[in-house]
Amino acid sequence: MPYALTITHLYPDYLNLYGDTGNLIVLRRRCQWMGIDCTVKPLTMEEVAQSGQTDFYFMGGGQDMDQVAIVNDFHQLKHEAIQADTEAGVVFLGVCGGYQLMGNTFLMGNGEETQGLGIINVSTRAPSTDVKQRCIGNLVVEINSAVYAEMQTIYATPRKIPRTLVGFENHSGQTYLGNGVEPLAKTIAGFGNNATAEYEGARYKNVFGSYMHGSLLPKNPHFADYLIGLALRRKYADVNLTLPTLTDTEEFAAHEFVVQRYR
Amino acid sequence: MNQLLLIPIIAFAKLLTLALRVSGRGSGTALPGYLVGRYFPFVLKALVSQIPVVVAITGTNGKTTSQTMLSAVLDQAPQAKVLRNKAGANLSQGILSELLKQSNAVGRLDFTHAVLEVEEATLPRIARLIKPNIIAVTNLYRDQLDAYGEIDRTEKLIRDGIAQCPTAAVVVNGDDPRTSRLTQGLDNATYFMSLAPEYARFLPYEGKLNSRIPGSQGLEATNIHINEDLTTDFSVQGQINHETVHLPQAKTVSPGFFHVYNALTAIAIANLLGIDGATAIAGLKTFKPAFGRGEILTRQQGDKQVNYRLLLVKNPASFSLSLELLRNIPALKLILAINDNTADGKDVSWLWDSELERLNQANIDWILCTGIRAKDMAVRLKYALDVPPGPIPAEESIRQIIDLSFKEAGSGDTVFVLPTYTAMLEFRKLMGKTLDVV
Numbered sequence: 001m002p003y004a005l006t007i008t009h010l011y012p013d014y015l016n017l018y019g020d021t022g023n024l025i026v027l028r029r030r031c032q033w034m035g036i037d038c039t040v041k042p043l044t045m046e047e048v049a050q051s052g053q054t055d056f057y058f059m060g061g062g063q064d065m066d067q068v069a070i071v072n073d074f075h076q077l078k079h080e081a082i083q084a085d086t087e088a089g090v091v092f093l094g095v096c097g098g099y100q101l102m103g104n105t106f107l108m109g110n111g112e113e114t115q116g117l118g119i120i121n122v123s124t125r126a127p128s129t130d131v132k133q134r135c136i137g138n139l140v141v142e143i144n145s146a147v148y149a150e151m152q153t154i155y156a157t158p159r160k161i162p163r164t165l166v167g168f169e170n171h172s173g174q175t176y177l178g179n180g181v182e183p184l185a186k187t188i189a190g191f192g193n194n195a196t197a198e199y200e201g202a203r204y205k206n207v208f209g210s211y212m213h214g215s216l217l218p219k220n221p222h223f224a225d226y227l228i229g230l231a232l233r234r235k236y237a238d239v240n241l242t243l244p245t246l247t248d249t250e251e252f253a254a255h256e257f258v259v260q261r262y263r
Numbered sequence: 264m265n266q267l268l269l270i271p272i273i274a275f276a277k278l279l280t281l282a283l284r285v286s287g288r289g290s291g292t293a294l295p296g297y298l299v300g301r302y303f304p305f306v307l308k309a310l311v312s313q314i315p316v317v318v319a320i321t322g323t324n325g326k327t328t329s330q331t332m333l334s335a336v337l338d339q340a341p342q343a344k345v346l347r348n349k350a351g352a353n354l355s356q357g358i359l360s361e362l363l364k365q366s367n368a369v370g371r372l373d374f375t376h377a378v379l380e381v382e383e384a385t386l387p388r389i390a391r392l393i394k395p396n397i398i399a400v401t402n403l404y405r406d407q408l409d410a411y412g413e414i415d416r417t418e419k420l421i422r423d424g425i426a427q428c429p430t431a432a433v434v435v436n437g438d439d440p441r442t443s444r445l446t447q448g449l450d451n452a453t454y455f456m457s458l459a460p461e462y463a464r465f466l467p468y469e470g471k472l473n474s475r476i477p478g479s480q481g482l483e484a485t486n487i488h489i490n491e492d493l494t495t496d497f498s499v500q501g502q503i504n505h506e507t508v509h510l511p512q513a514k515t516v517s518p519g520f521f522h523v524y525n526a527l528t529a530i531a532i533a534n535l536l537g538i539d540g541a542t543a544i545a546g547l548k549t550f551k552p553a554f555g556r557g558e559i560l561t562r563q564q565g566d567k568q569v570n571y572r573l574l575l576v577k578n579p580a581s582f583s584l585s586l587e588l589l590r591n592i593p594a595l596k597l598i599l600a601i602n603d604n605t606a607d608g609k610d611v612s613w614l615w616d617s618e619l620e621r622l623n624q625a626n627i628d629w630i631l632c633t634g635i636r637a638k639d640m641a642v643r644l645k646y647a648l649d650v651p652p653g654p655i656p657a658e659e660s661i662r663q664i665i666d667l668s669f670k671e672a673g674s675g676d677t678v679f680v681l682p683t684y685t686a687m688l689e690f691r692k693l694m695g696k697t698l699d700v701v
């Protein structure tokens with residue numbers, strides 16, 4: 001039976017900074033190459049979210065004005081459904097602004113903290129004076145061991161996958177993880193969540209947050225497959241579901257280049 | 264201010280420029296401007312105010328081309344003596360350095376027009392000093408993502424700059440939603456440059472295409488035809504200074520839709536300065552594209568000759584539009600050269616905002632990726648192409664890619680090269696071209 005995957009792209013017309021749509025290009029193509037029937041649905045301002053309609057949410061980052069504008073809309077029209085879905089294990093990937101917004105507080109460009117969506121227990125604050133004003137540059141991180149172990153179960157045939165993720169960060173907000181949230185990875189080069197913690201990103205259930213642009217998924221195909229796998233496992237209620245292996249020569253070559261050059 | 268005060272400062276700057284040149288520490292472009300600007304901030308104003316007409320051109324893409332086109336047009340007028348800053352020297356120190364260089368020993372400038380390319384964030388800082396008669400804004404795109412962060416901020420900075428010059432005429436891209444609203448709420452006379460909607464809708468603007476308010480002034484390009492040699496024919500019509508403009512046979516040798524906007528901008532400004540349309544069109548024909556903007560370099564070995572046509576890419580918009588141009592090329596041979604140095608933007612995420620998918624309509628012979636981020640480019644292509652043309656060569660060394668492409672191409676072939684800024688400089692250098700053109 002061919003699998004099908006529905007991906008919901010949140011506020012594509014508002015949150016579309018720094019190549020974040022590259023993540024969707026990659027999800028769509030990889031599904032196509034693996035024979036998974038993939039549908040991407042935009043969900044934007046003034047549209048009501050219904051729970052149980054999607055397998056995968058993606059939310060990118062936006063400019064300050066846009067981020068502030070969507071918070072109200074999110075609370076009124078999306079919050080309930082997305083919280084119910086993510087509590088039930090639906091995959092959610094938030095990058096940069098999309099990651100910050102999922103937390104309790106996030107940061108606007110003027111340095112003001114604003115209330116976030118409160119779906120995962122992280123908080124983003126203004127950098128203190130002893131911290132660099134902006135975390136910017138190439139980012140190389142080591143995936144946390146639980147995630148990496150699970151990642152290796154995704155493929156039908158065991159394969160060698162990098163322990164690293166690579167990307168480019170560009171944020172001034174400093175993110176701190178609260179109880180119940182695990183870091184996605186440990187920083188090798190660059191900053192990640194904040195200038196002092198040495199960790200990057202967050203995981204709560206199947207909600208993943210990351211500061212990685214670059215874009216994130218093109219040079220980290222193992223992470224892309226992992227998210228697709230998690231989404232399908234939940235949808236088809238089959239914890240043993242696995243994916244075929246694609247030839248990722250170009251992807252891993254680009255990945256390895258960044259690891260070697262910028263670590 | 265007292266003209267006498269200028270003399271020692273000018274002498275100092277000229278001496279410094281000379282010393283830098285003799286000691287081989289660069290061509291002396293920025294440092295004199297930096298020092299003088301810092302310690303004698305009144306000098307910029309004192310120098311510019313001697314030039315009767317000042318035009319400031321800003322915006323993300325096309326500053327240099329618009330400036331060069333306008334200079335070519337003004338050169339047609341017999342009395343005109345035009346001062347312009349060098350491509351890229353568009354911060355206040357670069358502009359000041361050029362003025363210092365061009366002034367005589369007592370600080371006199373003998374020019375009728377200054378046509379200045381001004382970096383976006385610099386405009387509000389120098390607008391009051393240079394008091395431009397005309398401000399042109401080519402377009403506003405996200406550019407070099409890590410340089411400023413936010414395009415909203417840039418838009419605001421330019422508006423602040425314009426607001427400081429209430430009597431300046433403003434020439435904007437009338438299709439770009441960001442530039443076309445710049446003078447909303449301001450009293451400046453505004454002229455909108457636009458393409459007929461059937462062309463404008465293909466352009467990657469951010470947000471809804473602006474639609475011209477009936478009765479507004481400006482120029483529109485129609486019947487745009489891009490020829491196989493990438494020159495562009497078009498017609499111009501509209502209203503400037505409440506007079507009708509109709510030019511059925513305009514041409515630009517620079518390739519592509521962006522350059523039609525640049526040409527319209529040059530024609531409109533010329534018109535505002537009292538130069539008629541026919542003269543403007545004649546001037547445009549003498550215009551030679553600046554390096555990297557459609558320039559052709561040739562490599563010869565024995566009987567074999569291969570042409571390389573350079574189209575600079577610096578952000579998603581210019582990348583997408585260059586690809587659009589290449590759709591009509593038969594048996595396209597293409598080199599994509601991507602660096603991630605500061606001048607290119609260190610974050611290569613923008614490759615994913617560029618519409619490489621447009622290549623699916625092109626007739627591709629082969630594609631080679633090169634530059635520091637060649638491998639990122641190859642991944643982007645792999646995901647863009649519906650039918651991947653087999654493994655895509657990704658070789659960091661631009662020198663090796665030039666050799667390989669020369670081998671692959673037939674004699675007389677044209678290879679299209681889409682480089683980022685520093686990749687372009689390197690490519691030209693390897694082809695035996697030095698930086699100083701213009």
Ligand SMILES: [Zn+2]
Nearest residue numbers: 096169170171
């Ligand atoms: Zn970011």
